[in-house]
Amino acid sequence: MEKPLFLIGSSQTRFGEHWDKSLRDLAREVVDGAIEHSPATALDIDMVIVANMIGEVASDQAHMGAMVASFLPHKPPAIRVEAACASGSVAIHTACALLESNRAQTILVIGAEKMTDATNDQIASALMGAADSEQDRPAGLTFPGIFGLVAQRYMHDYGLTRDQLSLVSAVHHRQALENPFAQFRMEVKPEAVSKSSPIADPLRLLDCSPISDGAAACILSTKYQSNFRVAASQLTTDTLSLADRPSLTSFSASKKAMEKALAEAAIDRDEISHVETHDCFSIAAVINMEDLGFANEGDGISIYRELYERPTMMGLQVNKSGGLKACGHPVAATGIKQFIDIAKQLKAAGTRYGLSHNFGGAGATCGLHILEHLQ
Amino acid sequence: MEKPLFLIGSSQTRFGEHWDKSLRDLAREVVDGAIEHSPATALDIDMVIVANMIGEVASDQAHMGAMVASFLPHKPPAIRVEAACASGSVAIHTACALLESNRAQTILVIGAEKMTDATNDQIASALMGAADSEQDRPAGLTFPGIFGLVAQRYMHDYGLTRDQLSLVSAVHHRQALENPFAQFRMEVKPEAVSKSSPIADPLRLLDCSPISDGAAACILSTKYQSNFRVAASQLTTDTLSLADRPSLTSFSASKKAMEKALAEAAIDRDEISHVETHDCFSIAAVINMEDLGFANEGDGISIYRELYERPTMMGLQVNKSGGLKACGHPVAATGIKQFIDIAKQLKAAGTRYGLSHNFGGAGATCGLHILEHLQ
Numbered sequence: 001m002e003k004p005l006f007l008i009g010s011s012q013t014r015f016g017e018h019w020d021k022s023l024r025d026l027a028r029e030v031v032d033g034a035i036e037h038s039p040a041t042a043l044d045i046d047m048v049i050v051a052n053m054i055g056e057v058a059s060d061q062a063h064m065g066a067m068v069a070s071f072l073p074h075k076p077p078a079i080r081v082e083a084a085c086a087s088g089s090v091a092i093h094t095a096c097a098l099l100e101s102n103r104a105q106t107i108l109v110i111g112a113e114k115m116t117d118a119t120n121d122q123i124a125s126a127l128m129g130a131a132d133s134e135q136d137r138p139a140g141l142t143f144p145g146i147f148g149l150v151a152q153r154y155m156h157d158y159g160l161t162r163d164q165l166s167l168v169s170a171v172h173h174r175q176a177l178e179n180p181f182a183q184f185r186m187e188v189k190p191e192a193v194s195k196s197s198p199i200a201d202p203l204r205l206l207d208c209s210p211i212s213d214g215a216a217a218c219i220l221s222t223k224y225q226s227n228f229r230v231a232a233s234q235l236t237t238d239t240l241s242l243a244d245r246p247s248l249t250s251f252s253a254s255k256k257a258m259e260k261a262l263a264e265a266a267i268d269r270d271e272i273s274h275v276e277t278h279d280c281f282s283i284a285a286v287i288n289m290e291d292l293g294f295a296n297e298g299d300g301i302s303i304y305r306e307l308y309e310r311p312t313m314m315g316l317q318v319n320k321s322g323g324l325k326a327c328g329h330p331v332a333a334t335g336i337k338q339f340i341d342i343a344k345q346l347k348a349a350g351t352r353y354g355l356s357h358n359f360g361g362a363g364a365t366c367g368l369h370i371l372e373h374l375q
Numbered sequence: 376m377e378k379p380l381f382l383i384g385s386s387q388t389r390f391g392e393h394w395d396k397s398l399r400d401l402a403r404e405v406v407d408g409a410i411e412h413s414p415a416t417a418l419d420i421d422m423v424i425v426a427n428m429i430g431e432v433a434s435d436q437a438h439m440g441a442m443v444a445s446f447l448p449h450k451p452p453a454i455r456v457e458a459a460c461a462s463g464s465v466a467i468h469t470a471c472a473l474l475e476s477n478r479a480q481t482i483l484v485i486g487a488e489k490m491t492d493a494t495n496d497q498i499a500s501a502l503m504g505a506a507d508s509e510q511d512r513p514a515g516l517t518f519p520g521i522f523g524l525v526a527q528r529y530m531h532d533y534g535l536t537r538d539q540l541s542l543v544s545a546v547h548h549r550q551a552l553e554n555p556f557a558q559f560r561m562e563v564k565p566e567a568v569s570k571s572s573p574i575a576d577p578l579r580l581l582d583c584s585p586i587s588d589g590a591a592a593c594i595l596s597t598k599y600q601s602n603f604r605v606a607a608s609q610l611t612t613d614t615l616s617l618a619d620r621p622s623l624t625s626f627s628a629s630k631k632a633m634e635k636a637l638a639e640a641a642i643d644r645d646e647i648s649h650v651e652t653h654d655c656f657s658i659a660a661v662i663n664m665e666d667l668g669f670a671n672e673g674d675g676i677s678i679y680r681e682l683y684e685r686p687t688m689m690g691l692q693v694n695k696s697g698g699l700k701a702c703g704h705p706v707a708a709t710g711i712k713q714f715i716d717i718a719k720q721l722k723a724a725g726t727r728y729g730l731s732h733n734f735g736g737a738g739a740t741c742g743l744h745i746l747e748h749l750q
Binding site for chain 1: 377397399423428430431432434435436437438440441442444445450451452453454455456457458459465468469471472473474475476477478500501503504505506507508509512610611612613614615616619628735736739740
């Protein structure tokens with residue numbers, strides 16, 4: 001970080017099916033909420049960054065920067081960014097750079113999606129926009145299909161079993177019981193995951209994050225201070241298509257972002273007490289534990305086994321919010337939700353460093369943030 | 376500007392109907408071209424900013440940051456931004472801030488659209504995403520309709536006649552004769568504009584910029600220098616819906632951006648020799664001349680009368696490229712094309728300051744840049 005930069009306010013809607021709210025309604029709710037819960041006033045916001053992926057397809061709405069700026073009395077400059085499911089963290093990264101450039105002192109960052117008004121076909125097609133439209137889509141792939149292939153290869157290479165993989169969603173669902181904003185607050189046993197409907201072999205329904213409506217916002221500032229300092233903001237990229245990668249079982253963008261973020265924050269990995277990681281599919285969570293360096297190659301499931309069997313013994317908390325699986329995944333809101341969840345968790349635990357790890361497509365874009373809780 | 380920042384390379388495709396090229400082909404062409412025409416190598420690019428509006432709808436492709444980063448051997452971090460027809464200038468603004476933040480030293484900025492593969496209905500609907508989907512679209516408006524209302528009101532308030540308005544496209548077409556990248560290189564007489572097919576009264580076919588394929592790219596750097604320094608980069612926003620504005624005949628975002636840009640560059644308006652302005656419809660060009668302060672309120676047409684009757688006598692050159700009308704308007708590429716055209720024009724004329732003025736929707740987002748030609 002070029003200068004001290006603070007998270008001074010945040011808000012999120014419950015993630016889920018909001019039949020009575022439009023994309024605009026969801027966005028307005030968190031804009032108002034974030035300002036209300038911060039020391040800044042609306043007029044302090046000197047820039048807006050909006051993350052959105054599905055607006056054009058599902059709500060006939062592009063140009064969402066100006067849409068959100070229109071909520072504020074002074075219509076500050078606004079930018080919409082999109083990097084598929086990494087849109088939220090890319091928005092935070094963009095805001096950090098704008099604050100460091102001195103072009104703004106206080107920035108409202110918001111991610112919003114309205115996904116349940118469109119048909120499943122429309123949403124599946126729109127989400128495939130995150131992959132390579134010339135290489136992946138013509139092969140007939142959808143995202144469950146892509147991560148199904150990843151899981152196949154991972155199981156082949158490392159011997160992970162179907163029943164072991166089921167621990168991931170079981171942990172996420174149990175942890176979501178405590179989160180009032182989660183879409184699914186119900187316990188799910190590992191056996192139920194293994195027996196749920198097949199989606200893309202070996203993945204089953206309960207391995208997959210759902211389609212969700214929701215919004216999340218935060219306010220970042222160099223003018224106002226808080227107990228939450230942004231210690232690192234990193235953005236990395238890999239090939240858009242999985243077909244162009246040397247490995248299907250590791251996402252190099254995550255590895256690179258983690259390495260750079262630890263250097264930027266000047267901390268060791270073991271100083272991190274809380275992680276929110278991108279579990280779009282259960283297999284992704286397993287791989288992420290390895291890419292982020294919390295588990296050895298091929299052994300990511302060990303973290304989830306510990307979390308399942310001895311949660312209170314763990315030094316590292318992973319997806320305490322419930323993750324994408326149980327919280328829901330309104331795609332561009334997710335990266336911002338992860339970031340503000342880390343702040344809540346550090347505050348509750350009284351610990352110092354937390355990490356939010358968000359990716360887009362099959363790890364083609366990775367946005368990673370480290371928050372420091374100042375005590 | 377926080378630090379000296381230079382335009383060190385650029386490239387564009389011809390704008391028009393590229394039946395034989397995909398969105399990716401167009402993008403790759405200008406990425407290669409911009410690097411080839413700059414002192415930087417591909418490996419010097421430490422960030423990519425991609426402007427695109429229509430990719431999801433017309434090419435099933437979101438996540439275009441990673442798509443473009445995939446062209447480069449080292450896959451640098453990449454962000455896609457969108458602000459409707461202002462996407463290109465918003466991308467340049469984002470790049471300027473990232474360079475000022477020291478997160479990057481050399482950034483590739485690219486705008487690309489592939490619009491002619493989709494049906495006219497799909498494109499008209501996608502472009503309406505730039506307006507307010509809850510207020511404007513349900514009223515049955517399209518963009519020609521919105522600017523038709525603007526023209527109606529302008530003619531009512533200021534007495535502009537249909538035949539006077541026709542001078543705008545006549546000037547743009549004549550100027551495009553010299554531009555090898557323009558979609559329409561043919562002279563169009565004012566009478567032909569007035570007699571062309573009615574589109575949205577009083578606007579006629581030849582008042583409207585076309586649907587186009589095309590891409591443009593530039594490389595901005597703090598590491599490498601050139602004769603073209605970015606003297607100002609401003610981004611402003613207004614209400615998304617025209618219905619929420621006090622006036623239909625002036626775009627406050629343009630006025631505000633111009634004022635801030637002149638202050639940032641620390642120059643007077645009359646030091647500017649060349650302007651590329653956003654003539655999505657002929658009436659917009661008239662209004663822009665007033666909003667940018669080159670003509671008095673209600674008298675914007677006087678600039679075009681001069682350009683039509685005595686082009687060589689004019690101290691101010693406007694849309695010498697042919698503007699959106701004659702060059703074509705692949706929406707997110709336009710703001711970048713305007714910016715690189717200004718550099719070409721300053722070089723050819725041997726003058727010092729030029730302005731590119733790009734807006735999105737009905738002036739809801741305005742991106743404005745001043746380039747200084749160092750001699």
